[in-house]
Every structure is written in structure tokens, then in C-alpha cells.
Amino acid sequence: AAERLAQDASAAAAAERAARIAVDVLLGEANSSGDWVPGDSLETLVGLPFPASAESPGLTRPDLLAAQAAERKAEADLRLQGANRVPDPTVSLQYEHEQPDKPNTIGLAISLPLPLWNRNEGNLAAARAAITAAKVQTDKLRAQIAADIAAARVAYAEASGRLQRYREQIRPKSEQVRKTVAFAYEKGGASLLDLLSAERNDNDVRLATAAAAADAATAAVNLKAALNYSSEP
Known part of the structure; x- marks a missing residue:
């Protein structure tokens, strides 16, 4: 019975070390041996x-x-x-330079689409x-x-x-x-x-x-x- 208790204790210690190593793996630690003490209890x-x-x-x-x-x-x-x-209106401005004997022209156009079928x-x-x-x-x-x-x-x-x-x-x-x-x-x-x-x-x-x-x-x-x-x- 005493030997069984000792074996159980040894198995529990090994499981504890394996759990610490698993934590190190999750944290990205390389070559972990599990030799650390948790900060929380x-x-x-x-x-x-x-x-x-x-x-x-x-x-x-x-x-x-x-x-x-x-x-x-x-x-x-x-x-x-x-x-x-x-739809947004479209505004266009046009400027034309004519011959010296003719006046220059400026044109302004505003386009406002009416959404009759596509709303x-x-x-x-x-x-x-x-x-x-x-x-x-x-x-x-x-x-x-x-x-x-x-x-x-x-x-x-x-x-x-x-x-x-x-x-x-x-x-x-x-x-x-x-x-x-x-x-x-x-x-x-x-x-x-x-x-x-x-x-x-x-x-x-x-x-x-x-x-x-x-x-x-x-x-x-x-x-x-x-x-x-x-x-x-």
C-alpha cells in the first residue's frame, strides 16, 4: 500500500510537470523543462x-x-x-479662344439626370x-x-x-x-x-x-x- 501511494505521488508529480511544459508550449517557449512555479495558486x-x-x-x-x-x-x-x-448633377465649364477679331466665348452646362425608372x-x-x-x-x-x-x-x-x-x-x-x-x-x-x-x-x-x-x-x-x-x- 505504501508503495502504491509512492507511485501515485510520482505519477502526480510527472503529470504536473507535463502540464507546465504544455503551458510553455502554448506560450511559445522552446526547450521547456517545466521547472517553474506558478504565480497563482x-x-x-x-x-x-x-x-x-x-x-x-x-x-x-x-x-x-x-x-x-x-x-x-x-x-x-x-x-x-x-x-x-x-443622381448628382454634372456641371461643365467651357472656354473658347477665338480669333483676334472675334470675342472669346465661355459656356456653362448643367446636367441633372431625372431618375424616372432607376431610383x-x-x-x-x-x-x-x-x-x-x-x-x-x-x-x-x-x-x-x-x-x-x-x-x-x-x-x-x-x-x-x-x-x-x-x-x-x-x-x-x-x-x-x-x-x-x-x-x-x-x-x-x-x-x-x-x-x-x-x-x-x-x-x-x-x-x-x-x-x-x-x-x-x-x-x-x-x-x-x-x-x-x-x-x-
Whole structure:
């Protein structure tokens, strides 16, 4: 049993190093050995710098800003096509130099096309359709953002609640059982098998607590992303 625990610890250490190397690869680091210590801990990553129920319209999310920009562009295109319904007048100026015994002449011509059959209706219809599509996309994105925020809040509430139960209830009880069995073993009231079983169970609870903390940290990151929260000033 002791050898198994040692093997599990060695496997966990190898997995941790592999995870650090994977992070280095994502950051473009060459020849990474994974020998670095994270600046953040699960304790800091689990918490939120704002209440989990904080209201946020998500108005600064890049995807929504892009949709709103597309909507404004479609509206500008409609105004442009509306202005093109009446063609611009054409003004021409002509100057002719005559012989010395004749006066010079200056001519001015103004051409104003009358859009009797072509009033740019096709382009106007296309521009109106583009505005409708852009507005639908923006509204759809707003609804998706609201759904993302709601789902992220539910996930964070579940993960943080599970972590709290592990920390405040399950983990202390497991540790107390291990200590009780260890004390009984020292006094001859428990067998070695009982002690190893209690230690194995306590280690499993420790791992489950760490996994719950990792889930809570991931949920916190997802909630920050849904709310478009940035810790940068």
C-alpha cells in the first residue's frame, strides 16, 4: 500500500510537470523543462474579485462590439444608398479662344439626370435587408451572452459550493478519522490494514478536494470571461 501511494505521488508529480511544459508550449517557449512555479495558486484562482451575482450587460464583449459595428455599418450603407437615389448633377465649364477679331466665348452646362425608372430601389432593398440581418445577429448575440453568463454563474455556484463542502465538512472529517485510526493503531486498537485504509481514504479526499478547487477555478475563469471581466487596469 505504501508503495502504491509512492507511485501515485510520482505519477502526480510527472503529470504536473507535463502540464507546465504544455503551458510553455502554448506560450511559445522552446526547450521547456517545466521547472517553474506558478504565480497563482488555486486559493487565489478560485475567488472572484466581484460578487458572483454582479450584474453586467456584457456590453464590452468583443463579439458584441463587432456585431454592433456591423449594424452601424449597415445603417450607414442605407443612408448612402438613400442619398444615391437622386443622381448628382454634372456641371461643365467651357472656354473658347477665338480669333483676334472675334470675342472669346465661355459656356456653362448643367446636367441633372431625372431618375424616372432607376431610383436605386435594388440597392436600398439590399441595404435594408442587411440592417435587418445585422439587428437579428446583434439581438441573437445579446441573448447568447445572457445565456453564457447565466450558465457560468450556475457552474461557479455548483463548483464553489462543492469545494466549500469538501473544505468545511468532508476534508475535516476524513482527517479526523485518519488521526483517530492512527492513534488507535499506536495503542494497539487498530490493525495496520485499518491504518492504511484510513490513510488511503484521506488521500482520496485530499485529491478530490484539489479537483474540486480546480473545477471552481475553471468555473471562476469562465464566469470572468462571460462577464468580460479583466483584472488589467
